[in-house]
Amino acid sequence: MSTLRLTLRQLQIFAAVAQTGSTSAAADVVSLSQSATSSALNELERLLGLRLFDRAGKRLLLNDNGRALLPRALAQLDGAGAIERLLDEDGPLSLALRLGASTTIGNYVLPRLLPQFLGDHLTRDRPSRLAQVRIGNTEAICEAVAAFELDAGLVEGPSRIGELVLTPWLQDEMVLVASPSLLEDATRAFTPKRLEAMVWLLRESGSGTREVTDQWLLPHLRGYRRTLELGSSEAILGAAASGIGVACLSRWVVDDALGSGKVVALTTTLPVMRRQCYLVTQARKQPTRAMARFVEMANTWGSRAGA
Incomplete structure (x- = not known):
């Protein structure tokens, strides 16, 4: 040698x-x-x-x-x-995992997924570095996985980074919403021409929500005439509820607000839009036991949720 x-x-x-x-x-x-x-x-x-x-x-x-x-x-x-970290694999640090999630998944889906991964470690009376979770937009999470800063990521859109492996995970429906006070006739379907005149509340570039919004709407509209960019889906939802404009958001984000009547879903002539979410890993990374367990569990959970 x-x-x-x-x-x-x-x-x-x-x-x-x-x-x-x-x-x-x-x-x-x-x-x-x-x-x-x-x-x-x-x-x-x-x-x-x-x-x-x-x-x-x-x-x-x-x-x-x-x-x-x-x-x-x-x-x-x-x-x-x-x-x-090998000594941690069978010890109290066996669930050590660096996980990333894009903002919508991190705020609305991951809190339902993590308890299943952590299991009874949540109730054990001992120090344990269970899971480190980073929330960011899709681009930032993919870059961190590619740079080995995170073990895996759950994101709301595809990535063009060559070092990544993207496994299709959940599907998410996109919904156009606005305040009831903004709409004179919410029952009449919104045509592309009618939508063009609205103020659009948008996420920043690099966000999975922004990317899928552009892909869905821009082929039908001639562009956004008036826009306001906000850094989170929650801020956008609040702005929409206050009557500032129209938002394109995940069904996960808007469900409660739709149920309470703070916003209403717009009826449009556009086709239904569902975006594909992905489990992202680094192609060169050697999976730890915790990472392999999480990937297997996330895929199983995603299959059941999409059934």
């Missing part, structure tokens, strides 16, 4: 520089001096016989060699972390 020349510490420093853009910023991440960080990076490039960064003033920008190395380095670092 040949002797390995590269070290995990060198790969860790390389990844930190790639993510921060400088050896000084990376030094804070890896708890080294700037000179030690720079020396380790130079040694890695010497061992590889390759330049990994282009120097632009004080900034270090990944070149083609660095971009090719980064996902492999992250995979090795993630695998090393999994080895360090």
Whole structure:
């Protein structure tokens, strides 16, 4: 067996520089001096016989060699972390899991799913790092899974990141809603021309809800004439209930408000829109026992919920 020349510490420093853009910023991440960080990076490039960064003033920008190395380095670092956690697999930390969810799933679906995963660990009188959950828009969660920052993600739309495996999960119906006070005649179907004149309450770019809204509506409308972007579905729902405009939101988000009469669903001439939600994992990641258990349970739960 040949002797390995590269070290995990060198790969860790390389990844930190790639993510921060400088050896000084990376030094804070890896708890080294700037000179030690720079020396380790130079040694890695010497061992590889390759330049990994282009120097632009004080900034270090990944070149083609660095971009090719980064996902492999992250995979090795993630695998090393999994080895360090092996003792946890049969102990009180056996459910350690870094999970991400896009905002609608995180707020409305995940709270019903997590208790099944955690089970009786919720009632055990012992310290336990059960599940770390990050909520963000679909793009942010997919990027975090691709970078090995999260073990798995549940998102409301597809991703174009090549390192990811997307498994179809739940389907979600999209609904157009507005305040009853905004509509003179809610029983008359809204045509595309009538919808064009409305104020549209929209999520930000990168949100799964925004992406599916654009895909559904823009082929039928000539564009949004008047828009207001808000950073959460809850804020959009509140704005719609107050009579500001029309919102396109998940059925999960609007059910209670529809039941209480705060908003009404618009009847339209548009086709029904259902979006596909996905379970997202990193193609290079070696699954831990907790991750494998969660993936299996989420797929089973999703099959039953969609039945």
